[in-house]
Amino acid sequence: MSAEEHVEHEHHFHALVGEDGEVHCAEVLERVNVFIDHELADADSDTIREHLAACEPCLDQFDVADAVKRLVRRCCVGEQAPATLRLRVLQVVAETGEDPLRR
Numbered sequence: 001m002s003a004e005e006h007v008e009h010e011h012h013f014h015a016l017v018g019e020d021g022e023v024h025c026a027e028v029l030e031r032v033n034v035f036i037d038h039e040l041a042d043a044d045s046d047t048i049r050e051h052l053a054a055c056e057p058c059l060d061q062f063d064v065a066d067a068v069k070r071l072v073r074r075c076c077v078g079e080q081a082p083a084t085l086r087l088r089v090l091q092v093v094a095e096t097g098e099d100p101l102r103r
Helices: 001-009 025-035 043-053 057-077 083-096
Strands: none
Touching: 025 043, 025 057, 043 057
16 A cells, blocks of 8 residues: 555544444544544544543543653654655655645
8 A cells, every 4th residue: 555545544434423323432432543633524523522521431542542642742852754764755745746734
């Protein structure tokens, strides 16, 4: 799978609301990292927020994922990718024609 296909695949999920009209924990937890990164549509984010407010086990999982992301962010401040990697990433972005910040 190419990098572009991988990114596209990561952002396509099954419907948040199941056939029974309920929001299921597995669907919410599948999206928790993308939710934390603010990469979901507003409607999906609202649905997840509502579910987290009503579901303590999912809220606990969200809290853990959020804490890990914050810890990694704090510990990696000042770290830079090697110049060769940075150039390769920029090349791939240029080849795909996508702006990764417009997601």
